[in-house]
Amino acid sequence: MTHFVGLDVSVKETSVCVVDDAGKVFCERKVPTEPDDIAVLLSSIGGDYSRVGIEAGPLSQWLVNGLTAAGFPVICVEARHMKALLQAQQVNKSDRNDARGIAQMMRVGLFKPVHVKTLAAQEQRMLLTSRKLMQRKLLDIECDMRGTLRNFGLKVGVVSKIGYEARIRELVEGFPRLAAIIEPLLTVRRVMRQQLATLHKMLLSIVRQDPVCRRLMTAPGVGAVVALTYRATIDQPQRFVHSKAVGAHVGLTPRRHQSGEIDYDGGIAKSGDSLLRTMLYEAAQVLMTQNRHWSWLKAWGMRVAQRRGLKRAIVAVARRLAVILHRMWIDGTDFRWGSEPSTAIAVV
Structure with missing residues (x-):
């Protein structure tokens, strides 16, 4: 018997719904959000699984890779497309009903799949986003210090990244209270610049060794x-x-x-x-x-x-x-x- 599966994923538990090729609900259950637990449930039910549907989200890449390794035909569905179809069910919003809707989408083939990135691409993406986050927070600290000191008539002006810290210390030299407040921010900025340089070196090292990037x-x-x-x-x-x-x-x-x-x-x-x-x-x-x-x-x-x-x-x-x-x-x-x-x- 051909089965179709819908998985509605949350952080702790995942609602699983299995339907047959006629659309009849064969099994409904909640299991911990772990690839092994979901695979054990599906294996215990038995049958021939045609499609296992899961919505794109923070945990989807991990679950898709785990279930694919276990031998299940997993399809990751675009989130906006799935939301529109689930809203058309005209039923109360619940994990159980969402899992049912996803299973029916798998059965009729009404879904828009998305690409699940490889592990190497995920690691590269994390490096890029971490570097971008560090840049943004570093800029926030510098702009905040500029704006705060301007309230006291202390204008930083145009200054290089290397000379920024010396310029700030020069401005607050005659203001001991301001200097005490600014010192932790300068320390954080110094550490963030060092770690940003570390991430950038990692990025350059990956690019040098990758023929596609070159x-x-x-x-x-x-x-x-x-x-x-x-x-x-x-x-x-x-x-x-x-x-x-x-x-x-x-x-x-x-x-x-x-x-x-x-x-x-x-x-x-x-x-x-x-x-x-x-x-x-x-x-x-x-x-x-x-x-x-x-x-x-x-x-x-x-x-x-x-x-x-x-x-x-x-x-x-x-x-x-x-x-x-x-x-x-x-x-x-x-x-x-x-x-x-x-x-x-x-x-x-």
């Missing part, structure tokens, strides 16, 4: 952080049949609204991974405004800027850069700069 860095505007972010987010490039789909995957394609006589394009979708979208935009901005080397991609972006403006041109270049990097990864080739035209008009 190949991606041959593209203009793409540095170590952008390359590793792209590497960790895409993870397996074969899951995209066409390279053009990567631009839509990271939310860099325009929204479209069409209904009756109404038909217009809006701003970019901003769906998918926000970190990769931000990194691609920054790479395109560097390419368009700071990179002095000629490339056909910059020439194309400049032509777009003449028609639509610089901001839209940067978004267009970011979208095209996402497609190009995927094609480079699939083909195993470096970026092709092309030959510079003899006329200066093409690069203006």
Whole structure:
């Protein structure tokens, strides 16, 4: 008998619902949120499992990997898609009803699967997010000290990162109470800078040893952080049949609204991974405004800027850069700069 399973996951317990191919509930139970406990329950029930559905969430990658290793066909479903379908059930919101709804989704095949990243990609992603968190908190501390001291007429002004601490001490030298308050913040800032440098060295070490990242860095505007972010987010490039789909995957394609006589394009979708979208935009901005080397991609972006403006041109270049990097990864080739035209008009 073919069975379909729905798992509604919480931190401590997971609601499990098993239905047959006719939609009849075969088993409903709650088990601890552990891959082994769920696998033991499903194995005790027996039968042929066609699909095991789980909603994308913080624990989904861990559970999917564990259940897949146990031999179960697990499918991770996109959270917004699942929420819309579960709301259409017109039943009370509960873990039991959600597990039932997920099991029925598996039975009828009405779901949108998402990619579950490999362990290496998850580790790279954690390094990137930790480094970003450290940068953000370090900037918060520095801005807070600047704003607080300004209330006492003490203006930090323009100062380098290295000279920042000396400048703060110079300003609060005649204010012993302020100096006592500022000292712990300066200590925290000093430690955070050291740990941020440690994380950045780890990132550079990974990029140096990864041939994919080194190949991606041959593209203009793409540095170590952008390359590793792209590497960790895409993870397996074969899951995209066409390279053009990567631009839509990271939310860099325009929204479209069409209904009756109404038909217009809006701003970019901003769906998918926000970190990769931000990194691609920054790479395109560097390419368009700071990179002095000629490339056909910059020439194309400049032509777009003449028609639509610089901001839209940067978004267009970011979208095209996402497609190009995927094609480079699939083909195993470096970026092709092309030959510079003899006329200066093409690069203006």
